[in-house]
Amino acid sequence: MTKKTETITAPPRKRLFVTLMGVTCLIVVAVIFLAWWIPNRGLANIHPNLPHVVGIIMMVLSGIAILGTGLLVLTTALGKDLVLTRFMRLVVIKFLLPVIEFVGRVIGLDKDRIRQSFIAMNNSLVTSQRMKIKPDRILVLLPHCIQLSDCEIKVTGDIHKCVQCGRCSIKGLVDIGKKYSIDISVATGGTLARKVIVEKRPKLVLAVACERDLTSGIKDCYPLPVIGILNERPFGPCFNTFVDVNKIDEALHLVLDK
Numbered sequence: 001m002t003k004k005t006e007t008i009t010a011p012p013r014k015r016l017f018v019t020l021m022g023v024t025c026l027i028v029v030a031v032i033f034l035a036w037w038i039p040n041r042g043l044a045n046i047h048p049n050l051p052h053v054v055g056i057i058m059m060v061l062s063g064i065a066i067l068g069t070g071l072l073v074l075t076t077a078l079g080k081d082l083v084l085t086r087f088m089r090l091v092v093i094k095f096l097l098p099v100i101e102f103v104g105r106v107i108g109l110d111k112d113r114i115r116q117s118f119i120a121m122n123n124s125l126v127t128s129q130r131m132k133i134k135p136d137r138i139l140v141l142l143p144h145c146i147q148l149s150d151c152e153i154k155v156t157g158d159i160h161k162c163v164q165c166g167r168c169s170i171k172g173l174v175d176i177g178k179k180y181s182i183d184i185s186v187a188t189g190g191t192l193a194r195k196v197i198v199e200k201r202p203k204l205v206l207a208v209a210c211e212r213d214l215t216s217g218i219k220d221c222y223p224l225p226v227i228g229i230l231n232e233r234p235f236g237p238c239f240n241t242f243v244d245v246n247k248i249d250e251a252l253h254l255v256l257d258k
């Protein structure tokens with residue numbers, strides 16, 4: 001794994017998701033075992049061989065759960081598309097995340113920590129597919145709060161209206177847009193973000209937002225791959241936020257077909 005990939009996928013955050021995934025896998029295997037063990041006697045009354053047949057099915061299901069978790073860990077650790085990475089993204093986004101959020105709630109973990117970890121895991125799976133995409137099929141999507149609140153220029157709709165005074169992150173992002181000829185849009189909310197994606201039909205979205213918006217955006221956009229970059233919020237949520245432009249640059253380096 002390159003240094004750049006490590007920065008974007010943030011391994012320490014990803015580790016939490018991997019740990020919770022392991023715990024979830026153990027719970028699934030325990031539930032499968034109980035589902036076989038409890039009605040075992042009743043099954044034997046129907047047919048003496050039925051407990052063995054059901055036992056084999058349960059063992060296969062447990063094996064799939066353990067192998068799937070192992071493959072996911074290996075894919076993200078190596079940063080390579082080993083096998084079925086797209087399918088694993090589906091499993092992580094649609095099935096594992098709700099279960100892991102539930103497990104995290106039960107053991108009292110902070111929601112945003114789990115979301116950060118999910119975003120890191122998602123980024124890792126997207127970048128491990130090693131896609132190379134033309135600049136005109138990549139969309140960088142920014143939240144409105146990234147613009148300085150007292151700036152009189154409205155960059156929503158056209159980021160190039162920015163006169164690049166440098167008081168907020170928009171300046172650096174305009175530079176990146178020009179450097180790579182990439183489309184950059186500022187969206188004032190989830191509905192507008194979805195509208196922009198439908199209109200521009202990108203092959204990959206690089207989205208900047210908070211934990212909650214990135215998590216819901218990644219879920220809503222599937223199967224469209226989304227790389228999520230967290231914004232910095234020194235003044236609290238949704239007000240004069242920042243983004244490390246270098247992280248955008250690093251992410252683009254991984255997916256751009258130059």
Ligand code: SF4
Pocket residue numbers: 147148151152153155162163164165166167168169170171
């Ligand atoms: S860089 Fe300056 S001009 Fe551009 S959006 Fe930010 S504050 Fe406004």
